Amino acid sequence: MYRLAVEAQVILExxxxxxxxxxxxxxxxxxxxxxxxxxxxxxxETAQITTLGRIRVSDKVNLERSLKMGDRVxxxxxxxxxxxxxxxxxxxxxxxNLSFEIAIRQEFAGYVIxxxxxxxxxxxxxxxxxxANAVVVYIIPHTLKNTTLGFKxxxxxxxxxxxxxxxxxxx
Numbered sequence: 001m002y003r004l005a006v007e008a009q010v011i012l013e014x015x016x017x018x019x020x021x022x023x024x025x026x027x028x029x030x031x032x033x034x035x036x037x038x039x040x041x042x043x044x045e046t047a048q049i050t051t052l053g054r055i056r057v058s059d060k061v062n063l064e065r066s067l068k069m070g071d072r073v074x075x076x077x078x079x080x081x082x083x084x085x086x087x088x089x090x091x092x093x094x095x096x097n098l099s100f101e102i103a104i105r106q107e108f109a110g111y112v113i114x115x116x117x118x119x120x121x122x123x124x125x126x127x128x129x130x131x132a133n134a135v136v137v138y139i140i141p142h143t144l145k146n147t148t149l150g151f152k153x154x155x156x157x158x159x160x161x162x163x164x165x166x167x168x169x170x171x
Contacts, residue, residue: 001041001042001043001044002041002042002044002047003031003039003040003041003042004023004028004039004040004041004042004052004055005037005038005039005040006023006037006038006039006040006061006063007036007037008036008037008038008063009036011038011063011064011065012033012035012036012038015030015033015038015065016030016033017030017031017032017033018030019065019066020065020066020080021038021040021063021064021065021066022062022063022064022065022066022078022080022122023040023052023061023062023063023122024050024051024052024055024061024062024121024122024148024158024159025050025062025078025080025082025119025120025121025122025123025159025160025161026046026050026052026080026082026122026159027066027079027080027081028040028041028042028046028080029041049082049084049085050082050085050159051085051121051157051158051159052159054157060148060151061121061148062121062122062123062147062148064122066080076117076119076124076163077117077163077164077165078117078119078122078124078161078164079161079164080122080161081161082159082160082161083108083111083160083161083162084105084108084159084160085157085158085159085160086102086103086104086105086157086158086159086160087102087103087155087156087157087158088100088101088102088103088152088153088154088155088156088157088158089101089102089103089134089154090154091152091153091154094138097138097139097140098138098139098144098149099128099136099137099138099139100120100136100137100139100149100152101131101134101135101136102120102134102135102136102137102158102160103133103134104133104134104135104160105133106133108160108162109133110166111162111163111166111167112127112130112135112162112166113127113130113163113166114127114129114130115127115128116163116165116166117163118135118137118160118161118162118163119159119160119161119162120137120149120158120159120160121147121148121149121152121158121159122159122161123143123147123149125137125138125139125143126138
């Protein structure tokens, strides 16, 4: 196990020790808060099967608080339980829309549903195309501006969480 310390701002409002926060889509528990730093403990298995084991000091990460019971649901269901690590194959524009093609291992192909959701580093996106061993997602300007996707490109590794409803229906 090791500790991961992240400099944060907005996410710290109302956050307390013991709260769950997704870091690049991986649900972690806040164990120390010393503004502007929030610290998490990362299990060895988590570091091995996600991108968290390779985070460097200067890397930017996506942070998201967990949903509280009774809150309005405004998007896809994402649990912070990463299914696998994957790699971005291509990044480019189709017209004015930024798209990513992301490799999907065959064993997870059944969890991909056209127009369903997929979380990429914790960012819930809609599957625009389902290809053999890959998905294509499009990124709206708001998402590009407010997440780390603008810093990602071909060959970069990302954490993938498949739609919980797709997983439920497949097995």
